[in-house]
Amino acid sequence: MPDPSGSRIYTVSELTVEIRRLILGGFDEVAVSGEISNFSHYPASGHMYFSLKDAGAAIRCVFFRSDNESLTFVPENGMQVVSVGKLDVYQAKGEYQLKVSRLLPQGAGALAVALEQLKKKLAALGLFDPARKRPLPFFPRRIGVITSTEGAAIRDIFKVGLRRWPGACVLVHPVPVEGAKAAPEIAEAIRRMGRWGLCDVLIVGRGGGSIEDLWAFNEEVVCKAAAACPVPVVSAVGHEKDVTLLDLVADVRAATPSNAAEIVFPEIDTVAADLASRRRSLARELKQKFALAAGRLDLIRKSRWWKEPKSLLETRWQRLDDLKVDLARNFERRVIQARQALETVRVRVAALSPTAVLERGYALLTDASGSVVRRVSQVSAGDRLSVRVSDGTLKVLVDSAGPLAGPDRPVRRERHVRT
Amino acid sequence: MSERELKFEEAVERLDEIVEGLESESTSLEKSIELYEEGMKLVKVCEKKLAAAEAKLEKVLPQSAEDRPAVGPLKVNES
Numbered sequence: 001m002p003d004p005s006g007s008r009i010y011t012v013s014e015l016t017v018e019i020r021r022l023i024l025g026g027f028d029e030v031a032v033s034g035e036i037s038n039f040s041h042y043p044a045s046g047h048m049y050f051s052l053k054d055a056g057a058a059i060r061c062v063f064f065r066s067d068n069e070s071l072t073f074v075p076e077n078g079m080q081v082v083s084v085g086k087l088d089v090y091q092a093k094g095e096y097q098l099k100v101s102r103l104l105p106q107g108a109g110a111l112a113v114a115l116e117q118l119k120k121k122l123a124a125l126g127l128f129d130p131a132r133k134r135p136l137p138f139f140p141r142r143i144g145v146i147t148s149t150e151g152a153a154i155r156d157i158f159k160v161g162l163r164r165w166p167g168a169c170v171l172v173h174p175v176p177v178e179g180a181k182a183a184p185e186i187a188e189a190i191r192r193m194g195r196w197g198l199c200d201v202l203i204v205g206r207g208g209g210s211i212e213d214l215w216a217f218n219e220e221v222v223c224k225a226a227a228a229c230p231v232p233v234v235s236a237v238g239h240e241k242d243v244t245l246l247d248l249v250a251d252v253r254a255a256t257p258s259n260a261a262e263i264v265f266p267e268i269d270t271v272a273a274d275l276a277s278r279r280r281s282l283a284r285e286l287k288q289k290f291a292l293a294a295g296r297l298d299l300i301r302k303s304r305w306w307k308e309p310k311s312l313l314e315t316r317w318q319r320l321d322d323l324k325v326d327l328a329r330n331f332e333r334r335v336i337q338a339r340q341a342l343e344t345v346r347v348r349v350a351a352l353s354p355t356a357v358l359e360r361g362y363a364l365l366t367d368a369s370g371s372v373v374r375r376v377s378q379v380s381a382g383d384r385l386s387v388r389v390s391d392g393t394l395k396v397l398v399d400s401a402g403p404l405a406g407p408d409r410p411v412r413r414e415r416h417v418r419t
Numbered sequence: 420m421s422e423r424e425l426k427f428e429e430a431v432e433r434l435d436e437i438v439e440g441l442e443s444e445s446t447s448l449e450k451s452i453e454l455y456e457e458g459m460k461l462v463k464v465c466e467k468k469l470a471a472a473e474a475k476l477e478k479v480l481p482q483s484a485e486d487r488p489a490v491g492p493l494k495v496n497e498s
Contacts, residue, residue, distance in 0.1 A: 139428040149478065149493070158495050162474050172478040172493050192479075196488050268469060275465050278434050282458040285441035289451045292444075 013091070020089035023096055031084045031180045032059065032098060033106055039077050050075065052083055052098065060097040061085070067101050072121060072220050073114035080107035084180045102180065104215065111211055115218055119245060122220070127227045128248045134232045136252060137200045139266050142169040144199030144231075146189045149174045152207040153236065153257035160261035165268055171199055177206035182216035187225040194229040202229065203260045204246065205236030217244035226250055236260035358390040376401050427468050430461045437461070 010018070034052035041048045046065030051058045061083055063071075075081065085100040105114035122128065143161070147153045149172060161168055173189040176182045186204065193202055204226065206214070216222060217237045226233045226249045235250035236257040247253040254260035300306055350356065358364070365373040366386045373379055379401045387394040425433065437458040440446050446454070478493040 137428060139426075139431070141426055141428075149495070154495055158476070167469070167471060167473055169475045170477070170493075171490065172476070174478055189479075192483070192485070192488070195485070198488065272466075272469055275431070275462060275469070278431070278438065279459070279462045281438050282434075282441065282455055282462070285438055286451060286455040289441060289446070289448060293448050 012094075016089060016091045016094055019096075020091065023087050023089055027087045029084060029086055029101075030098070031082050033080070033082045034059070036075050036079045036081055037077050039075055048075065050077075052081070060090075060095055061100050062090075062097055063100040063103060068103070070220070071103060072118040073105055073110075074117065075103060076113075079105065079110040079113070081110060082106050082180065104180065106212055108211065111215065115245070118218065118220060119248075122223055122245060122249065127223060132227070132251075134251045136232050136234065136264060139271070140199070140201045140264065142171055142199045143264055144193045144202040145170060145172045146175055146186060146193065146202060146204045147172070147206055147236075147257070148177045151177065153177075153205055156207070156256070156258040157203060157236070157261045160258045161265040164261065164265040167268075168265055178209065178213045178216060183219035183222050186216055187219075187221035190222070190225040190229050190233070194225075194231060197230070199231060201232050201234065201264055203234045203236050203254075203257070203264055204250070205234075205254070205257050205260060206238070207257060208238045208242065211242075214238050214242055214244055217246040219245075222246055223249045234260050234264055355390065358388070364388040376403055425461070425464065427465055430465050434458055434461050434465075 032052055034054045037051045037053050037058070039048070039050040046068070048063040048068050050061050050063070052061050053059075063083075082104045083098055083100045084102040084104070085098050087096060088099045089096050105111045126132070145154065145157055147157075154172065158170070161170070171193075173193055175185045175189045177186070190202065190204060193199060204222075205217070214237055217235070223245050226235070226246055232251040233249075234252045234254050235244070235246045236254040236259065237244045237246060238256070240255040243253075252263060254263050305312060364387070366388070367373055367378065368384055371378070373385060379385065379398055381398050381400050383398045385396055385398060387396055437454045440454050441451055441458075476493045476495070477490045480489040480491045483489045
């Protein structure tokens with residue numbers, strides 16, 4: 001095909017590839033501020049497409065799912081934002097576009113919405129829980145400061161801090177405190193300082209500025225890094241009125257960087273006075289201890305034991321002698337009692353003996369079969385009976401047998417005389 | 420500052436314990452004297468630390484590795 005201008009003829013693809021190469025090579029990462037329009041979010045793919053525009057121009061933006069997943073607010077048309085990303089060419093349509101890696105809200109309205117959304121999310125994660133707050137060390141060995149080395153914050157911290165504690169050890173981790181790179185670098189600095197373990201408290205902050213200037217301290221990465229930090233974090237962002245999300249996550253919120261220094265750096269005069277009071281109480285306690293011991297010793301010296309040890313012994317001798325006498329007397333009495341009791345028993349037993357009964361004139365009758373005669377009815381006239389008396393036996397013949405007239409019963413004692 | 424030396428905060432904590440130990444009636448007199456001597460030693464150490472008041476201001480250098488920080492002196496312009 002003839003070439004009317006004498007120069008090379010590209011195919012569309014060739015030209016597009018060439019344009020893409022130029023664009024990719026011509027720009028590094030860019031941050032573009034503008035208003036969102038034509039926003040669409042495809043639920044199936046998760047990708048977001050929108051235009052960023054200002055009064056004079058517009059640029060297409062794509063925000064792929066892998067990048068927009070960490071977004072902490074929902075973009076809306078009309079929202080002022082800063083898009084950070086790389087320029088690329090969508091070859092199929094011949095459109096250049098911004099491939100967004102991070103989207104930051106900008107302007108009071110958009111920022112307020114984003115802040116509320118993130119605040120809710122972090123609150124749900126429990127990052128603001130007061131129970132998470134840790135106490136600050138009373139005497140930090142080394143104080144970590146994460147801020148810009150250029151700003152007013154570091155000068156304020158040093159001015160106030162070194163006045164309070166002229167011997168302070170401070171390790172500063174320089175970070176940018178505004179702009180697109182601020183948040184990730186602050187978060188990384190918090191993580192590194194935590195990992196290194198060189199400091200036992202961290203101050204994270206910056207001086208005053210607009211809400212956009214302070215925005216890094218509202219970002220999720222920074223809040224999460226502070227929450228995960230192994231040492232307590234003191235936030236020191238802007239002025240008294242500025243409250244960032246880091247302030248809510250931090251273990252202690254200082255109103256300003258100077259205030260942070262007042263909170264973190266111990267005051268040398270106070271510490272010295274405290275030490276002096278401890279020295280005094282040491283001496284006082286020991287003195288009291290001595291006084292107490294001396295008092296006890298004195299009490300012992302005044303006691304009878306100490307003064308008349310013999311008299312105490314004598315009393316004991318006397319008591320022992322008394323006891324000896326009592327012992328003998330009581331024993332003797334006991335023996336006599338026992339002997340008397342034995343005699344009583346012996347007499348009673350003797351009274352019960354059958355021989356004693358026969359001796360008193362009673363007799364025991366038995367019939368021919370040897371049975372003891374108790375009733376008249378057991379015997380008939382002409383029966384032969386044996387009569388046992390105290391010194392022998394009589395054989396007798398019954399002359400007659402008849403019942404007793406009158407109330408008297410036969411001898412009751414008979415039953416005791418059974419042999 | 421040697422590694423074995425107590426940190427100021429630890430020393431003060433130990434001092435508190437010692438004062439408490441002295442207060443206790445069950446602490447023997449011998450132990451009390453021991454505690455007092457240890458306490459006074461700690462007070463001296465703390466006072467020395469207070470007196471050695473020379474600020475040490477450092478900053479993390481960009482070449483810091485993840486596991487080993489590079490640290491250099493920091494100069495801040497007083498405004």
